[in-house]
Structures are given as structure tokens and as C-alpha cells.
Amino acid sequence: MTTSSASPKKAPRKAATRKRSATGKRPAAKKAPAVKPAAVLIVGAGFAGLGMAIRLKQAGIEDIVILERANAVGGTWRDNQYPGAACDIPSNLYSYSFAPNPNWSRSFSGSEEILGYIHHLVAEFGLESHIRFEKNVEDLSFDEKKGIWTATTDKGEQFAGRAAVMAQGPLSNCSFPAITGIEDFTGHKIHSARWDHEYDFTGKKVAVIGTGASGIQIIPELVKQAGHVKVFQRTPGWVMPRPDFATPAWNKKLFEKLPASQQAMRNLLYWTHESMALAVIWKSPLTRIAERVARLHLRRQVKDRWLRRQLTPDFTIGCKRVLVSNDYYPALQKDNAKLITWPIARLSEKGIRTVEGIEHQVDCIVFATGFDVSHSGTPFPVKGRAGRVLGEEWQGGAQAYKSINVSGYPNLFMTFGPNSGPGHNSALVYMESQLDYAVKGIRKIIENDLKMLDVKEDVQRRHNRAIQKRLARTNWNSGCKSWYLTEDGFNATMYPGFATQYAAQMSEFEERDYEAV
Amino acid sequence: MASIDLDKMLTKIKSTQWALSDIDWDAPGAELITEEQWPKLKDFMADLMWIEHVGARAFAAMAKKAPTDTLRQIYTYFHAEEQRHANAEMALMKRWGMLEGDEIPEPNINLRLVIEWLDRYSDDMPVYVLGTVVPMLEIALDGALCTFLLETVKDPVCHQAFEKINDDESRHLGVGFSVMEMQGRGKTFIGATKMLAPLLDPRLMLGIASYVPLLNKMRDNIITMGLPEERLYAAMAKFEKIGGRTEDGRRNPWFQVIRQHAKLVVNRRNRAYHVPVDGMVKLTGLIPRRALPAVPSWVKELTYQPTA
Ligand SMILES: Cc1cc2nc3c(=O)[nH]c(=O)nc-3n(C[C@H](O)[C@H](O)[C@H](O)COP(=O)(O)OP(=O)(O)OC[C@H]3O[C@@H](n4cnc5c(N)ncnc54)[C@H](O)[C@@H]3O)c2cc1C
Ligand SMILES: [Fe+2]
Numbered sequence: 001m002t003t004s005s006a007s008p009k010k011a012p013r014k015a016a017t018r019k020r021s022a023t024g025k026r027p028a029a030k031k032a033p034a035v036k037p038a039a040v041l042i043v044g045a046g047f048a049g050l051g052m053a054i055r056l057k058q059a060g061i062e063d064i065v066i067l068e069r070a071n072a073v074g075g076t077w078r079d080n081q082y083p084g085a086a087c088d089i090p091s092n093l094y095s096y097s098f099a100p101n102p103n104w105s106r107s108f109s110g111s112e113e114i115l116g117y118i119h120h121l122v123a124e125f126g127l128e129s130h131i132r133f134e135k136n137v138e139d140l141s142f143d144e145k146k147g148i149w150t151a152t153t154d155k156g157e158q159f160a161g162r163a164a165v166m167a168q169g170p171l172s173n174c175s176f177p178a179i180t181g182i183e184d185f186t187g188h189k190i191h192s193a194r195w196d197h198e199y200d201f202t203g204k205k206v207a208v209i210g211t212g213a214s215g216i217q218i219i220p221e222l223v224k225q226a227g228h229v230k231v232f233q234r235t236p237g238w239v240m241p242r243p244d245f246a247t248p249a250w251n252k253k254l255f256e257k258l259p260a261s262q263q264a265m266r267n268l269l270y271w272t273h274e275s276m277a278l279a280v281i282w283k284s285p286l287t288r289i290a291e292r293v294a295r296l297h298l299r300r301q302v303k304d305r306w307l308r309r310q311l312t313p314d315f316t317i318g319c320k321r322v323l324v325s326n327d328y329y330p331a332l333q334k335d336n337a338k339l340i341t342w343p344i345a346r347l348s349e350k351g352i353r354t355v356e357g358i359e360h361q362v363d364c365i366v367f368a369t370g371f372d373v374s375h376s377g378t379p380f381p382v383k384g385r386a387g388r389v390l391g392e393e394w395q396g397g398a399q400a401y402k403s404i405n406v407s408g409y410p411n412l413f414m415t416f417g418p419n420s421g422p423g424h425n426s427a428l429v430y431m432e433s434q435l436d437y438a439v440k441g442i443r444k445i446i447e448n449d450l451k452m453l454d455v456k457e458d459v460q461r462r463h464n465r466a467i468q469k470r471l472a473r474t475n476w477n478s479g480c481k482s483w484y485l486t487e488d489g490f491n492a493t494m495y496p497g498f499a500t501q502y503a504a505q506m507s508e509f510e511e512r513d514y515e516a517v
Numbered sequence: 518m519a520s521i522d523l524d525k526m527l528t529k530i531k532s533t534q535w536a537l538s539d540i541d542w543d544a545p546g547a548e549l550i551t552e553e554q555w556p557k558l559k560d561f562m563a564d565l566m567w568i569e570h571v572g573a574r575a576f577a578a579m580a581k582k583a584p585t586d587t588l589r590q591i592y593t594y595f596h597a598e599e600q601r602h603a604n605a606e607m608a609l610m611k612r613w614g615m616l617e618g619d620e621i622p623e624p625n626i627n628l629r630l631v632i633e634w635l636d637r638y639s640d641d642m643p644v645y646v647l648g649t650v651v652p653m654l655e656i657a658l659d660g661a662l663c664t665f666l667l668e669t670v671k672d673p674v675c676h677q678a679f680e681k682i683n684d685d686e687s688r689h690l691g692v693g694f695s696v697m698e699m700q701g702r703g704k705t706f707i708g709a710t711k712m713l714a715p716l717l718d719p720r721l722m723l724g725i726a727s728y729v730p731l732l733n734k735m736r737d738n739i740i741t742m743g744l745p746e747e748r749l750y751a752a753m754a755k756f757e758k759i760g761g762r763t764e765d766g767r768r769n770p771w772f773q774v775i776r777q778h779a780k781l782v783v784n785r786r787n788r789a790y791h792v793p794v795d796g797m798v799k800l801t802g803l804i805p806r807r808a809l810p811a812v813p814s815w816v817k818e819l820t821y822q823p824t825a
Contacts, residue, residue: 306814309640314581342597345534350824355597357537357604359824481586 037148039063039446041161043137046075048415048431049167050118051096054125055435058098059443065159066127067151069136073122075169077115082195082214082368083221085111088242088324089426092262093269096428099124100262102255108244108324132159140164141383142409147451147517149411163442166414168379170421170493171371177209181346181353188364192218193371203227204363207352209344212237215368216323220331222366229337230360232344232352235480236310238294238317242324270499276424277498280318281474291317301329310341315480318423373483373493374398384409385454397490401460401513402505404434410454410517411445413438418492419467421484423476425499433506440509444516452517459513470496521695523587530594530688535681537605537823540674542612549671550613557742558670559615563622564735565662566606570819571631572654573599575647577815578639591692598685600818605678607821612674621819626801627731629809634728636813642721645700649771650728652693653756653779655686661752665744694759694766701769730797732782749783 039061042049045068053064072078087094091104091114101117109117122128139152149164174193176182182189190196192214206226208219211233222229255262279286294317302308311329332339342354351361382390388408400406403420404413415434422430445453471477471491476484484493495502550558573596580592610616624632639647663679663686670676740746757776761767781790 304814305636342600343594345536353534353536353538355534355594355601356818357535357601358820358822359536359538361824479586 035150035158035160037160037162038065039161040065040163040165040442041149041151041159042066042165042167043140043151044068044075044167044169044172045070045073045131046077046167046169046172047096047118047428048075048169048435049165050121050125050127051428051431051435052165052167052415052438053127053130054096054098054121055439056442057125059439061439061442061446064130065161066131067135067137067153067159068131068133071133073127073131074115074118075172077111077118079172079174079193080195080214081111081115081197082192082218083225084217084219085214086217087114088213089273090269092266093273093426094428096121097263097266097432100255100259100266102259102262103252104247106244106246108242135159137168138380139383140166140380140412142385142412144385144452147411163411163413163445165438166382166412167416170373170416173372173379174370175372176367177369179209179344179347181348184349185347185351185365186349187351187362190364190366192366192368199364201226201364205361206230206364206366207232207360207362208366208368209352210234210368210370212368212370213321213323214370216325216328218366218368219337220325220327223331223334223337227336230352230362231332231337231339232354233310233339233341234343235315235320236313237320237323238291238313239297239311239323239325239328240290240294241297242326244326270425270429273425274498274500280322280424281476281496283316283475283478287317287475290322298329302333304333307333307339310339316475316478318475319478319480320482320484321423370483382409382412384412385452394492397486397488398492399460399464401455401463402437403495404437404506405441405455405460405514407455407457407460410452411450413441419464419471419495420502421494422499422502423494429499430495430502433503437506437509444509444511448516450516452515454515454517455513456515467496521691523585523591523692523695526688526692527587527591527594530591533684535601537601537608539681540605540608540677540823542608542674542823544674546672546674547612554669555613555615558613559610560738561662561666561742562606562610562613562615564625564738565666566603566610566622566819567624567628568654568735569599569603569606570816571628571635572651573597573603574632574635574815575639575651578635578642579644579647579651581640582642582644584644588696595689595692598689602682602685604820605682607819608823609675609678611821613672616821621816624812624816625734626804626806626809627734627798629812630801630804631728631731632812632816633809636815638721645697645769645771646721648693648696648700649769649775652690652697652760653775655689655693656756656759657749657752657779661744661748662739665739665742665748669743690759694762697760697769697772698763698765701763701765701767701772729794730801733791733794734798736782736785746783746785753779753783 040056040063042052042064045066049066049068050073053066056064070078086108088108090107091101091109094114095101095117099121101120105113135157136154137151138154141150141152142148143150148160148162151159151164174191176189176191188196188199190199201222202225204226205228206222207230208215208222209232211231215231216239219229219231255265276290278284279290295312298308298311302311331337340354340360342356345353345355347353347365348359351359352365353359377391377394384390384406385408390406390409393408398418400414400418403417406412415431416427420430420434441453444450468491471494474494474496476482476494477489477491485491576592576596576599580589580596583589583592607616607621610622616622663683667676667679736749756779760772760776766772781787785791
């Protein structure tokens, strides 16, 4: 398309290491951006980045470049291919309303099927030609004079756009946790989000560290395959039963022939999940009921009193992500499985040493330990007006206006920005509101030929004061530690309200909230 | 003396952990156990190991009720550390040929009653009840039993293990007394009358009914082994001294209750206490094993094997 890299293969690929960009010795691209800016530059080709491109195209904006660091689309669903990976929001709601799929095979589809849907989006909306693969963005800077955003990759290539969309995903970076002795372990290590499909678990002694959303999906599958599975749990989560079933053929046909029926289904699911907000977000009588449902689920599936105690959470439901599973508890009670709740002291050459003094020796450790979430920084440097650096401003916790714009960083839109996270509903429902809001902003920039569209500082401040006030009353801020909160307990992640409220917040693009140049 | 900084303590706990495999359980020295010592030592170790295990379970209950996240984490570690002590003591028993096959030593009936009580009710007990009983038991262990053991047993592996155990134990005591003081400081915690209210709780009464004869029985076992009675007095004096070293500590009503009770236990001349309690020991001895429910599954987590 319109954009090309300024100085592409100056050095051989292998030599183009991160180190070089860190020392600042980049090809002299900065001075001579012979790059013709695209209308919109998007970072990330997951649900968000691709959805953004689709909505922009539908609004008549075609000059789009998507930068993706991997060599394939899909984000979360490309990376999370561990056995048992699936969504925990029904597929009819965990998909885009502007691209319904009548053929979901199950109520909760597996990772592979979701990835298939994403590939289908790329084909159906002709996105392939917009995507530049293996472009790992390491810097995003705004040129105030020209009104242009420039992205620089780890190889020193540059891409420019009049507007930029940060869609690099909230959960796209992961690493092995900093457990003492991790480098001493000589067995095999696998991170749930970077699955090793080559490794044969048959007959192996396996440890799984972590019992969050990924852990409880992996464990039942591993128990089927491996010789023995030890599950290391720090904090048990609330587990709800999962109404999972295969979609009957007549149902698919109905959705196909009568799209309105699928829309009706989606609406029903939407409102069911909305009502969950009352249980999950705030402490209400429904919270107690939800906890009771989860307790009953546990009681029905686990007969041993001590095991039940080990699996009973002691935080309010909703404070952390609510888990759904029918086969997790039964899997833990299989002869070749064991739940271990002793704290981990360290890893050793042969396994995991827990504080009760025992070394649990294993062939392989699966880390279902979640993601590196940056609450108080940005995944790569983002530089705005007058040399402002976003990561520095966000030291105490990220803040934005309506989760999508940040004052001082004009023409920049972010998906899954600060306080946009859903606790009870599909992320894609929230995403759709964000995409449409961004389209409105971007259209203004292009149609009015603006150099800058920058949200006003005081407007943003007022917005955040209100958000934090509302957050103080939610379950997330009720005292448990979770990835939603910073070390100091600041919640820069979740939106304190119904998805409907969020959609209402995003439905109006108020010009007076912005400075337009 | 100022209370310890619990956050710093937690960091220290996390960074100084040991495992059974740090000790060579087959190193020479086992032969230093004399033939005469062996049978008494076997009973002693079994008791000791069970007290550690029961203490572990008490910490698990305290973790559930801890007033702060730091304390919750500390108690979670202490739960595991007490289990480690029990495991290490079992490993010593194994080394000395005191385990029949792979069997865990049988708990005596009084222990069974305490285990049963802990399993049923301990999670419902306010943290300050267990928070006072546990330091008392620990100081008895630390101050009397373990020192005595080390004086009598020459096996260097035993000394190596108890050096580690005692290091843990002194931290448990540090935290224990600190928390007792915090609880005496009514402002942050609760008023005295309210704190004593659980005494009327039938569940706690049951606990007392199982705990009281256990102590008498253990005391007798220990004295048979040749432990001078004065050692127990000294340990109790230490509990009184440290627990009561500050105004706050003395104001903790549970400290007062446990202190008075501990005095009764060690003073064998107090017939008003010991005649009925010894009667209870005899009586509980008559409870048929099959009348008791199966041991809870947490008991089965004990192991003397350094690796699993
Ligand atoms: C196991 C799992 C299950 C989940 N289940 C659900 C569910 O049931 N319901 C729900 O609502 N949500 C769920 N989520 C949340 C999920 O992350 C979001 O729903 C959604 O997929 C996020 O899409 P995204 O495009 O924002 O991010 P991603 O899918 O992470 O896509 C971001 C893309 O950006 C790329 N990228 C990142 N950094 C750079 C860079 N510096 N330069 C260039 N490219 C970059 C990445 O490679 C990736 O392709 C789940 C998440 C996980 C991990
Ligand atoms: Fe101990």
C-alpha cells in the first residue's frame, strides 16, 4: 500500500537486535522519513486491530496499515493454543456483531475455531493486503509540526500514519515468572500462551503452576494425557458451572437462514451477562447467590472436606476473574492428579520445592501464570506533544479519557485502554464501542484535515475522578490482589459499570471535549 | 519492645527456606541412639511430630481469619513450615528405624480428638484464640522439648535438623507474640469482653475438652522420658515473660487465660485441676477407635520422603 519502510534491509535481519535500538543507533531514518503516511496506522492484528480496520473500511477509510510482530494474525487466539483453550463467554457473544458466524460448533468454542473465525474476518473483509507481518513496534512518536505518528520497529523500519491505533492487546506479552531457582530447573518448561506442540506428555510427570483461567482449562486435558499431574495453586478462584454444549445442526441452519434469530440469541446472552454485573461488579444480594452457586458446584463435585477447603476462595466473587468449568474439579481428583497448596519455595534442578520441605520432581513444568500486564507503563515508548512520554505520566497508574484517548497524545486511539475491561461480559462487546468511537474521531481528523485532535486535560481529569470514585465501590477494589490492580491497589484496568453504560459513554463523540488544530 | 515489622518478616521468611533434601538422612550417627533410649524416644518423637502437625493445622485456620493480607501470607507459610517440621521429625524416625514400614505413627486418642476438633471447628475460631494457644504450645516445644531432646540425643543429623527447625520456630514465636500484642491494643482489634465471648461458644468448649487432657497426657509422656519438670516451668515462665513484656500484651485477655491455664498444667500439685483432667485422660482412653470418624485427609499429607 502507501507506506513502505524507510531503510529496510540495511543490516542483515539477525543482526538487527533489540540492543541496537536500545542504544539508539538506528539507521538514520528519523531525519528522512521518505515515508508517505497512511491515514491510519494500527499496531496489532488481533481481534482489536482487525476489527478496527474493518470498521474503518466500512466507513470509507481504506488507507490503513496494520503492523503485526508475529507472522500470522489472531493475537490471543494464535498464541493460546494449549490443550483445552476456549473462550469462557459464549461464542455468539464473543464475536463481532458486524460479522456473525452461524456455524459455531459449540456454545463455548475452542481456540482453534475462534482463530478460524479471525482468519475468516481477514478474508471476508480483504484485510490481508493491509497487514505487515514481523513488524515489532518498539517506539511510537508524534510529530507535532506535521501531525504524524511514526512507528519504529525493532529492525529500525519506520511506518507513519495521520492517526494511530494501539491495538497491541492487553494480554499479549508473557514470560516465565520470577520464581527463585527457575534457571536451575533442567526439565522442560512450557508457558501456556506459547504452547509446545512437539512435547509428548504421555507417561510424563508434569507440574502445572497456576489455577487461573488458563490453568483450569489445561489441567483436565493434561490429566488425560500425562502420567501424573501436580497442580500448584496459590489462590483458588470461584468456579461456576459451564453450560457447554454442541450446537445442533438445526440451530446452525436457523441462524444461517434467519440471521435475526442469531441476533436475538446474542441479545439474550448479552442481557444474561449484563445481569451478572450485579453479582460480579458490586456487592449485592446477587453476589451472595453467585457465590452460593459456585459453592454448590464445588460441593457437588468434591466430596473430601479438606480438598473442598483448599478449593474454596476467601475473596468476594468477581474480585478476580470468575472461572467457568465442569471438568476442572473432577480432573483434580483423578488418581494421576494432585492439588498442592503449599507455597512454592523455589525451583530446583529436578522440580519444585514447596515450603513443607518436599521436592516435587517432574519432567515438565507448565506455567499457567498469566501475562505481563503493564498497569503503569506502556509496552513500548509512546511519545506525544512536547516530548511527553506516556509511560512516565502513567507511573502511578494509567489514565485516559473514556479509555481511548490521552491528553497530550493527539490522534492516538487505544483499544483496551485504561478502565475499559469487562468483568462480566464479552470483551468484544466493549471493543465494538471503542472501534466505533475511534472511527468517529479518525473521520474528523481526515475529513476536516486536522493536524491534531487532542482531548482536553481537564475533561480527562474529570472523567477519571468519576471513574475512580465509582471503582472504589466495586468488588475488584474489595481487598484481593489481582492483575486488575497495580501494586498500590490502583485500578487502571476495569470499567465500573454495565457494558450498556460503557456503550453509552462511547456512543457520543463530544467535539467540545477536544482541542482541534 | 516494638512489634516486629510483619512485611519485612514475610520477605525474610520467603527468602530463607529449607527442604528435607538439604539434610543427608543417611549420614553416619544414627547408631548413637542407645538401646535404652530408643523406645522412649520413639514415643517422644511421635508425640512431637503430631504436635507439629496439629500446630500446622492451627496455622491454616489462622490464615483464613488473618486480619491483614501480610499476616494471611505469613500464616500460610507457617502452616507449611510446621508441616515441614513434622515431615523432618518423621524422617528422623525413619532414620532411627522407628517407622513400621511406611506407616505414619498412630496418633493417640487425645490427639485424635484434637485433630477431629481442628478439622471441624478451627476454621470458625476467631484468630485471637488460636493466636494465643499456638505460641504457648510452641514455646513449650521450643523451650522445653527440643532443648531437652538435643541434650539427650547425640546423633549429629538430629542436631542439624533441629537447628533449622528452631530457626523457624523462633520466627513463629516472634510473630506470635507480636500479634498477641496487637490484639491487646484494643483500638486496632477488638475489646476484651468481645474477645472472651468465644469462651461460651460450645464449639470452643469442645476444643478445650479435647485439648486439656492432651496436654496432661503429653506432660506425663515427657516426664517418663526423663525431662525435668522444671523445664516446663521455665518454658511457661518464658511465655509469661515475653507475652507480658508490654502493656498491650498483658491487656490481651487470651494471654491471661492461657497463662493461667499453662500454670495449672505444669503444676502437678494442683489437685483441683489434675484429678478431674487425669480422669478425662482415662475416660478418653476408653473411647473405642471405631467410634471416631476416619482421619481427615490433611493428615495423609505427612511424609518422611524428601522427594515426591
Ligand atoms: C486464554 C484467554 C482466554 C480469553 N477468553 C476470553 C473470553 O472468553 N471472553 C473475552 O471477552 N475475552 C477473553 N480473553 C481476552 C482476550 O485477550 C480479548 O478478548 C481479545 O482477544 C484481545 O484482542 P486484542 O486484539 O486486543 O489483543 P490480542 O489478541 O492480544 O492481539 C494483539 C496483537 O498485537 C500484536 N502485538 C503486540 N505487541 C506488538 C508490537 N509491539 N508490535 C506489533 N504487534 C504487536 C500481538 O502479536 C497480537 O497479534 C481471553 C484471553 C486469553 C489470554
Ligand atoms: Fe514447629
